[in-house]
Amino acid sequence: MLNYPTISHTTDILRPTQVEINLPRLAANYRAIQAHAAPAAVMPILKANAYGHGLVEVARLMQSLGAPYLGVAFLEEGILLREAGITIPILVLGGIIGNQIPLFLAHDLTLTASSVDKLGQIEAAARAMGVRAKVHLKIDTGMERIGVHYYSAGPLLEASLACDHFQVEGIFSHFANADAADQSYSQLQLDRFHGVLDFYAARGLPPPPLRHIANSAAIAGFPASHLDMVRAGILLYGVYPSADVPRTIAVRPALSWKSRVVYFKVVQPGHPVSYGSTWQSDHPVRVVTVPVGYGDGYFRAMSGRAEVIIRGQRYPVVGRVCMDQIMVNIEWATAYNGDEVILIGQAEDGAAITVEELAEWAGTIPWEILTNVNTRVPRVFVEAQGVGGGAGEQG
Structure with missing residues (x-):
């Protein structure tokens, strides 16, 4: 039997990696x-x-x-x-x-x-x-x-x-x-x-x-x-099937996928990042770790191709995507533990990462990106008065 348990406590004690659904x-x-x-x-x-x-x-x-x-x-x-x-x-x-x-x-x-x-x-x-x-x-x-x-x-x-x-x-x-x-x-x-x-x-x-x-x-x-x-x-869900389908209906994505910075370090030149040592810098860089990975549905195939948004700026995911973590090169920009990381969605200043982009980076289709976000990622439902049935979080 399928099981999508409902979480009744506040989102503050859930994983920092969450999917937000705009009802x-x-x-x-x-x-x-x-x-x-x-x-x-x-x-x-x-x-x-x-x-x-x-x-x-x-x-x-x-x-x-x-x-x-x-x-x-x-x-x-x-x-x-x-x-x-x-x-x-x-x-x-x-x-x-x-x-x-x-x-x-x-x-x-x-x-x-x-x-x-x-x-x-x-x-x-x-x-x-x-x-x-x-x-x-x-x-x-x-x-x-x-x-x-x-x-x-x-x-x-x-x-x-x-x-x-x-x-x-x-x-x-x-x-x-x-x-x-x-x-x-x-x-x-x-x-x-x-x-x-x-x-x-x-x-x-x-x-x-x-x-x-x-x-x-x-x-x-x-x-x-x-x-x-x-x-x-x-x-x-606000995603068009392909670029060839005419945009005849005004729909907008309802899903955002976000996480937070949990670690910050300076990586010296010649010190490779993540499994397989596939990426290294030729100069000192600041690298942050984000608690999301292919075990959550953030495809390993996006290694070295994906980008995220931190403080309104896009930064590359470097090294291989791990089961539970990714590393992001912010060069010499500023980021702090707890800073929001947008995996899919839009920042307040308008910068956005789309489902279509993740699909391109992973070499797949938007359907597979959306349906592979693991159920261990909590779903947080955002409601407005008079819309929808039942507030709450679902994990």
């Missing part, structure tokens, strides 16, 4: 996406600890804002939300194993079904438990991950009409390349999805009420794909 900004992002996608509904995607932002707190906020649905990846995430008091519908987007189905039903979670066999198992479990399941049918239009192929979806749709113990509430697919400048493949996928939906018109039947295929990139740049509902993932 009012998250709320503003949701409303901006909602206005842009209307009349389509917006499903916030909360998988992977809400992209590192804190699963339960973000879910509470989205529920308070009237979100009609939440999306998660796994059964355990859905159960954790139900146990935390989240009552709105939750779609588990990932594949399922048959013996999990009773747990889905017991916690009123919506299942993703992508085969006739899975439909049969859901029907049997719902009949045995005396309940009515909620199902979304998954169509593979070009991702080759999970979902029945668009060209062989007919039997699945036929089987779904014959079952008495579940409701087909939705039908969906997923774009593979919606964040690319060339939208031709996305258009092909959308055309294939509409071809599957023709099944219902050919039989004089209405389609399932929730047709959805648009992810964050498609929400911003492919309005024809919005249909009945869109799935807001990384865009909800």
Whole structure:
């Protein structure tokens, strides 16, 4: 079972390395996406600890804002939300194993079904438990991950009409390349999805009420794909999927990652810093140590490439990133123990380190940066009056 424990004491005695989540900004992002996608509904995607932002707190906020649905990846995430008091519908987007189905039903979670066999198992479990399941049918239009192929979806749709113990509430697919400048493949996928939906018109039947295929990139740049509902993932958290996606929605990052200086020393020339002795200076420099490392999700691949902000100035991370610590060369500038170190976020004077920069330094994508911030890093939630549900810190 997933476990994101809540810390009830003050942040003063927590680790100096913390992630700060701006809940009012998250709320503003949701409303901006909602206005842009209307009349389509917006499903916030909360998988992977809400992209590192804190699963339960973000879910509470989205529920308070009237979100009609939440999306998660796994059964355990859905159960954790139900146990935390989240009552709105939750779609588990990932594949399922048959013996999990009773747990889905017991916690009123919506299942993703992508085969006739899975439909049969859901029907049997719902009949045995005396309940009515909620199902979304998954169509593979070009991702080759999970979902029945668009060209062989007919039997699945036929089987779904014959079952008495579940409701087909939705039908969906997923774009593979919606964040690319060339939208031709996305258009092909959308055309294939509409071809599957023709099944219902050919039989004089209405389609399932929730047709959805648009992810964050498609929400911003492919309005024809919005249909009945869109799935807001990384865009909800204020990060655009790629430079090729048009900036059509005003969203801002909701996550800041900060630490503090815990040690200061003068390093003499010819004395290498950190494992592997990969960096040394040819003149005396001041080096500070910061208590964050790859054990927190600050990627080792950023060694020798990353920068941080101290006292409004950017400085390089030198030597290899350790499991729990990094070293920063401030040359001959001034820094003191306890000084704030911005890993992701903006200083008061406007200097900023972005998620996109960390992704470039690590040779990865913003999604991986956000979702790899370890749960040992405390999450501190910043609220405004009338926004969100429940103050507190989550570790």
